[in-house]
Amino acid sequence: MINTKEIQAIDSAHYMHPFTDHKSLSDKGSRIITKADGIYIWDSTGEKILDAMSGLWCVNVGYGRKELVDAAAKQMLELPYYNSFFQTTNVPAVKLAEKIIKLAGDDYSHVFFSSSGSESNDTNVRMVRHYWATLGQPERTVIISRNNAYHGSTLVGSSLGGMGGMHAQGGMISGIEHIEQPYHYGMAPNQDRDAFGIEAAGWLEKKILEVGADKVAAFIGEPVQGAGGVIIPPKTYWPEIQRICDKYGILLICDEVICGFGRLGKWFGSQLLGCKPDLMTFAKGVTSGYIPLGGVVVGKRVAKVLIEQGGEFNHGYTYSGHPTACAVALANIEIMEREGLVDKVLNETGPYLAQKYAELAKHPLVGGAETLGLVAGFVLMKDKSNHVHFDEEVGVGMICRGHCFANGLIMRAVGDRMIIAPPLVITKVQIDEMVALIQKCLDATLADLKK
Numbered sequence: 001m002i003n004t005k006e007i008q009a010i011d012s013a014h015y016m017h018p019f020t021d022h023k024s025l026s027d028k029g030s031r032i033i034t035k036a037d038g039i040y041i042w043d044s045t046g047e048k049i050l051d052a053m054s055g056l057w058c059v060n061v062g063y064g065r066k067e068l069v070d071a072a073a074k075q076m077l078e079l080p081y082y083n084s085f086f087q088t089t090n091v092p093a094v095k096l097a098e099k100i101i102k103l104a105g106d107d108y109s110h111v112f113f114s115s116s117g118s119e120s121n122d123t124n125v126r127m128v129r130h131y132w133a134t135l136g137q138p139e140r141t142v143i144i145s146r147n148n149a150y151h152g153s154t155l156v157g158s159s160l161g162g163m164g165g166m167h168a169q170g171g172m173i174s175g176i177e178h179i180e181q182p183y184h185y186g187m188a189p190n191q192d193r194d195a196f197g198i199e200a201a202g203w204l205e206k207k208i209l210e211v212g213a214d215k216v217a218a219f220i221g222e223p224v225q226g227a228g229g230v231i232i233p234p235k236t237y238w239p240e241i242q243r244i245c246d247k248y249g250i251l252l253i254c255d256e257v258i259c260g261f262g263r264l265g266k267w268f269g270s271q272l273l274g275c276k277p278d279l280m281t282f283a284k285g286v287t288s289g290y291i292p293l294g295g296v297v298v299g300k301r302v303a304k305v306l307i308e309q310g311g312e313f314n315h316g317y318t319y320s321g322h323p324t325a326c327a328v329a330l331a332n333i334e335i336m337e338r339e340g341l342v343d344k345v346l347n348e349t350g351p352y353l354a355q356k357y358a359e360l361a362k363h364p365l366v367g368g369a370e371t372l373g374l375v376a377g378f379v380l381m382k383d384k385s386n387h388v389h390f391d392e393e394v395g396v397g398m399i400c401r402g403h404c405f406a407n408g409l410i411m412r413a414v415g416d417r418m419i420i421a422p423p424l425v426i427t428k429v430q431i432d433e434m435v436a437l438i439q440k441c442l443d444a445t446l447a448d449l450k451k
């Protein structure tokens with residue numbers, strides 16, 4: 001039996017957590033998560049919690065999958081580790097690269113492996129700059145990204161990201177530009193959604209012209225912005241972004257770390273949203289978070305230049321193509337295929353969640369409720385008929401999150417937006433349970449605000 005107080009004291013004394021205000025930990029202590037199964041996790045007090053965030057958007061096949069454990073154990077006994085530097089390789093990495101290319105489609109030929117989304121986005125930046133230099137255009141270095149984007153926590157990742165708080169701590173690398181995000185409900189709720197999508201994509205063209213097309217290497221974006229608050233773009237947005245990138249010959253990078261591996265009902269989000277990125281970042285769902293693995297899916301346009309003309313790409317990680325991580329990823333993809341999870345998101349659970357969110361939208365606090373596949377978000381509004389937000393000092397998202405915490409539900413607050421991304425194995429009955437919990441937490445938040 002775990003001594004909660006003792007572990008919390010040691011945690012507070014020695015463990016520096018990511019994205020945590022440590023002063024707040026010294027009062028309450030961290031919640032200690034001790035076990036998990038399916039879509040549920042348990043804490044050290046024995047409380048069962050519905051994990052509507054799949055950990056950090058990653059546990060796609062749900063918790064407690066023995067097959068993944070067995071795949072890791074088998075591989076560890078055979079060959080736990082070897083690198084892929086200097087003309088060596090290993091079977092799981094080769095098979096996984098082949099599998100991912102099959103899932104990505106004919107426009108792609110290679111996969112570069114890392115251990116995380118952040119490392120993969122660093123890889124992207126180095127790769128596109130190397131690509132342009134190889135083609136004799138070394139001045140093409142600028143990467144255009146978006147406000148409120150999240151692309152990781154390394155210096156490159158946080159610079160690509162559009163989170164002001166991250167830029168303020170630790171600085172930014174040069175050569176990164178940002179444009180506004182395509183947030184229809186937050187920016188132009190009265191404008192026609194599709195027209196807004198075209199206008200928002202047009203901000204990319206404006207930025208390209210401002211920087212100079214001959215200086216721009218690539219545009220990067222998450223198909224649906226995740227950590228920024230599940231910002232689902234109008235359907236016109238990505239095809240227009242593609243058109244603009246094509247017009248100026250600029251490389252398109254989709255950061256599929258959240259959207260990849262089934263979350264939107266396709267293997268990659270870009271396959272649903274109508275663009276064909278030159279590079280796709282992946283991580284998280286590729287192993288359902290059971291073991292760290294990430295990478296970049298490289299399109300033929302880039303791979304051809306790098307392989308035929310680029311010489312040695314001086315880039316790589318000790319764990320690139322880690323055999324155990326790759327074996328787990330293969331087993332994870334096998335589960336997803338066998339259980340038809342991606343189609344289920346597209347045709348069954350995704351539409352069902354959309355239906356439930358349409359009902360949730362009637363709640364007096366809920367504005368702009370939207371879903372796509374198994375991501376969803378809404379804004380907690382003070383007066384939704386007149387589109388009035390709560391003042392920031394109210395901290396309405398934190399109030400709601402507190403009620404989720406107290407009611408056995410993991411839901412994430414991003415400012416006044418409440419977001420979810422449940423495991424892809426969630427059933428319709430469990431969606432009912434999750435939405436009923438959300439409703440309960442909304443009612444409790446409303447009652448609090450009236451006090």
Ligand code: PLP
Nearest residue numbers: 116117118150151152257258283
């Ligand atoms: N890109 C996106 C879209 C993400 O959501 C994340 C993490 O949440 C990352 C990159 C960074 O991935 P990692 O935390 O594995 O470095």
